[in-house]
Amino acid sequence: MAASLTRSLISPLTSRTPAKPSRSDQAPQILLCARRRSCVSVRASTFGNNNSSDGAAVSSACNVLTQDSLPRRLTSAPVPNSGSGGSPLRVAYQGLCGAHSESAAQKAYPNCEPVPCDQFETAFEAVEGCSVDRAVLPIENSLGGSIHRNYDLLLRHRLHIVGEIKYAVRHCLLANQGVKVEHLKRVLSHPQALAQCEHTLTRLGLVREAVDDTAGAAKHVALKKLEDTGAVASSAAAEIYGLDILAEDIQDASLNVTRFLMLAREPIIAGTDRPFKTSIVFSLEEGPGILHKALAVFAERQINLTKIESRPMSWSSERFPGLDASGLQKCFHYLFYADFEASMASDDAKRALQDLEVMTGHEEKHGCFEPRPILPTSDFANVYQQFLQR
Numbered sequence: 052m053a054a055s056l057t058r059s060l061i062s063p064l065t066s067r068t069p070a071k072p073s074r075s076d077q078a079p080q081i082l083l084c085a086r087r088r089s090c091v092s093v094r095a096s097t098f099g100n101n102n103s104s105d106g107a108a109v110s111s112a113c114n115v116l117t118q119d120s121l122p123r124r125l126t127s128a129p130v131p132n133s134g135s136g137g138s139p140l141r142v143a144y145q146g147l148c149g150a151h152s153e154s155a156a157q158k159a160y161p162n163c164e165p166v167p168c169d170q171f172e173t174a175f176e177a178v179e180g181c182s183v184d185r186a187v188l189p190i191e192n193s194l195g196g197s198i199h200r201n202y203d204l205l206l207r208h209r210l211h212i213v214g215e216i217k218y219a220v221r222h223c224l225l226a227n228q229g230v231k232v233e234h235l236k237r238v239l240s241h242p243q244a245l246a247q248c249e250h251t252l253t254r255l256g257l258v259r260e261a262v263d264d265t266a267g268a269a270k271h272v273a274l275k276k277l278e279d280t281g282a283v284a285s286s287a288a289a290e291i292y293g294l295d296i297l298a299e300d301i302q303d304a305s306l307n308v309t310r311f312l313m314l315a316r317e318p319i320i321a322g323t324d325r326p327f328k329t330s331i332v333f334s335l336e337e338g339p340g341i342l343h344k345a346l347a348v349f350a351e352r353q354i355n356l357t358k359i360e361s362r363p364m365s366w367s368s369e370r371f372p373g374l375d376a377s378g379l380q381k382c383f384h385y386l387f388y389a390d391f392e393a394s395m396a397s398d399d400a401k402r403a404l405q406d407l408e409v410m411t412g413h414e415e416k417h418g419c420f421e422p423r424p425i426l427p428t429s430d431f432a433n434v435y436q437q438f439l440q441r
């Protein structure tokens with residue numbers, strides 16, 4: 052019990068926590084220079100397949116200029132599953148000890164040091180600020196669908212996808228010791244968890260209350276000694292916060308999988324020596340069938356799309372002049388995220404993206420960054436190509 056209480060006392064990083072370099076990054080950061088030109092920024096990464104080394108450099112973006120006064124070039128050699136100096140990788144996740152994201156982080160990086168963060172954005176900032184080495188954040192769930200917040204944050208932050216982990220989420224109904232399910236009137240949990248257990252919670256007639264994360268819900272129920280309120284959380288959270296498990300596997304479907312992205316400061320670029328995956332984000336000019344034409348560039352080359360997601364694009368009337376058919380200011384503009392099964396380094400993918408680029412919106416692109424150096428990579432790479440729209 053003592054060990055678990057210690058874990059539960061780890062205070063989560065918040066957006067107000069001053070960023071201090073993680074053990075692997077004690078030096079001041081090099082500020083990456085942004086150049087204003089129309090360009091495509093290539094962000095590269097590798098999907099982890101439960102291997103703990105994602106091959107991304109751990110500390111290059113935060114190292115001091117080397118004596119030859121040039122930033123140290125990224126090495127392509129696989130990096131062991133640890134920060135520099137052999138200390139465990141510090142991996143940020145959203146939630147408290149006992150959150151599903153913590154378990155996903157540990158699955159992605161066995162033996163890592165999970166670092167709880169109060170918000171998704173805090174985790175992004177922790178990686179950028181070098182107080183952690185990686186972040187593991189949910190991007191979609193097989194029942195609840197896409198987690199739009201993280202799609203939007205991917206565009207606002209300059210991190211790279213260096214892996215993905217699919218984690219089977221098992222939800223439990225927890226309550227304080229001695230409390231029976233018939234005593235419960237309310238239940239607390241993360242919105243995704245509540246959505247994934249809709250049928251069970253409706254059948255029990257429980258009023259739902261959304262909180263930041265499942266473990267936080269369990270901790271609140273325990274600390275307040277609530278007798279009419281339960282929590283939907285993991286069995287690990289029950290142990291950490293001393294709650295009874297009233298019911299296990301209460302999710303609406305037995306297969307309830309959340310796909311998490313593994314994010315790093317430094318990219319990894321795919322090769323062509325084994326199956327790969329690529330993720331891109333793009334906007335499109337107006338026109339009938341333009342989305343069909345855009346996706347056809349992949350179909351024509353037998354490239355399989357595994358995901359497409361659209362997200363509203365920040366817009367201004369100057370940037371998007373014009374009226375719609377009813378004479379009103381056009382105000383619905385979208386970015387499209389697409390994952391496809393091919394390597395960015397393959398000829399088919401290169402040609403598909405060249406054809407796509409002709410159709411993409413060419414609004415003034417601000418704040419583009421230098422395309423990253425092309426590097427060899429480990430297997431199943433996911434190249435995150437970003438048509439920057441600022």
Ligand SMILES: O=C(O)C(=O)Cc1ccccc1
Nearest residue numbers: 150151152241243244264265
């Ligand atoms: O709140 C948690 O435990 C999380 O990690 C977020 C979450 C919630 C439900 C499914 C997957 C991730």
